[in-house]
Amino acid sequence: MIKRSISVAFSNYIQTFPVVALIGARQVGKTTFAKEYAKQQGDKALYLDLERTSDRNKLRDPELYLQSRSDKTIILDEIQTMPDIFPLLRSLVDDNRKPGRFILLGSASPVLLQSSSETLAGRIATIKMEPIHYRELTKGILMENHWLRGGFPESLLSNTDSTSYNWREQFIKTYIERDLPALGSALDPLRLQQLLNILADIHGGILNYSSIAQSMSVSVPTIQRYIDFLEHAFIIRRLQPYHINATKRIVKAPRIYITDSGMLHSLLEIETHDNLAASSKLGTSWEGYVLQQIIANISERITPYYYRTQDGAEIDLLLQRGTKTVAAIEIKYSSTPTLTKGSVLAFADSKAPLKIIITPKAHGYTINNNVQVHSIKTMWDVLEANKLIK
Known part of the structure; x- marks a missing residue:
């Protein structure tokens, strides 16, 4: 266990x-x-x-x-x-x-x-209680399997990827048809499936209620109400924008994520590691996966945000303690990450003492502007040293 x-x-x-x-x-x-x-x-x-x-x-x-x-x-x-x-x-x-x-x-x-x-x-x-996160993994459970299958115990601990995928398909079906209505959802199951598919498709992107409402032919308040409901049920996460500087033209809408990577992959019909590697959603899937592992472990006194300006400055995750930004984190699916102009601007805007890029595999090193590069395995020591996690 x-x-x-x-x-x-x-x-x-x-x-x-x-x-x-x-x-x-x-x-x-x-x-x-x-x-x-x-x-x-x-x-x-x-x-x-x-x-x-x-x-x-x-x-x-x-x-x-x-x-x-x-x-x-x-x-x-x-x-x-x-x-x-x-x-x-x-x-x-x-x-x-x-x-x-x-x-x-x-x-x-x-x-x-x-x-x-x-x-x-x-x-x-x-x-x-979050789905099983990276720091809870026991010996023998590979990060790659955790990313593909997600953290729901039945899915993660299945004997095969196929069994895991089938379990998640049935979980989503049951959740839509029985569990969410039992929690008070009045949305038609077919509509709810449509909404989840749309949210999976824009995973990691800016949430535009009007666009979703138009594509589903319903009102904006209706979409907002059902997205609220899905967030209360822990199916999705809205990451709010951080207003570092009042003089900056900030993107003010939240980013949307399917909370569990395994559920995201089922909604996108990604069943195997090969499917994931070939998917156009590989980068945003990795971003959401790392984001979930960090947020599941940060101290209760830390609030997560993202940062994006209309001038192109952008960072995936800012961690704030009180009124102070304590860490700025960029998440990249790359073995040789580089700083874009947007990330350089955002790191500078944040004034965070800790600046990190998280990649699938890195042994911990520093690039220009005192930005550290870490893997999901090596980042925990840094976050713990800065008293950012539980």
Whole structure:
């Protein structure tokens, strides 16, 4: 079993807060993680799957059931299917604030996020579980396979690329037809598939709501609403632009990424390493993959942005702590990366003390303007030395 990096934060929170929530996409590993914790606790923990009728029936009188088991840690899986229980949890916690009373697992939805933040404010710690990231990989799992298949456990750990690809195809189909509607999506499945295909095609590009709305023959507010929904479900990521200098003419729209590289490749019908190598999306796929590995590991005090001006200055990732830009990162799929005019301008604009180019393979060296070149393997020591990661 792959040890998840959230283990440390979870151990701290479960000893401090009465409620700990694990949120993340479906099949990302939340249930496996929680069941392993329950196994370690023995009869001190109780697991309930709220999508299972027999478990929901136990909560016909939820106050009586939960109150009579106040000596146990109660794990409530798929909590978003029972939003009415949040006020009761608050009441029970206010009566007994013992740490680790409840563990809530859920696929993020507007209902879950709003209910937990408003009803349980001050009582809950929330941990976001990402797909398995680079620093969690065990010996024997190649970076190339991780990039191709993505970080969902079933996909990553499949015996063959074909099995992995088939799993992701079924995952996307089920997500569109069953899971997203269960989270509150009212978008027609065919429309949702069309939208995901469009977003995969523009992965790494500037998000133009009007263009997408026109191509789908729907309104801009409708597109914005559904993209909001996909982001809440962790399917996509919008990387916001950073306004370094008020005098610069900045591109103000976000960049759009499919969060998991494996899901991106399935949407683009990229099944094998050869398919990926031959794809016109190779560079943007690599960019999104590296971006996800970094963002999944940065400190909670670090905010990620991208930077682009209408004069051509552009950088893929800026990391900001407070009001200070602490790192500027360019991501290139090249064995001999060079600085373009745009990246030179952007590195200068950023005034970041740490400037890095990330490539598939490099042993760590410096080129002009004090820009370091690293592989995804060697960059972690640099980021850690600068206190940028967890």
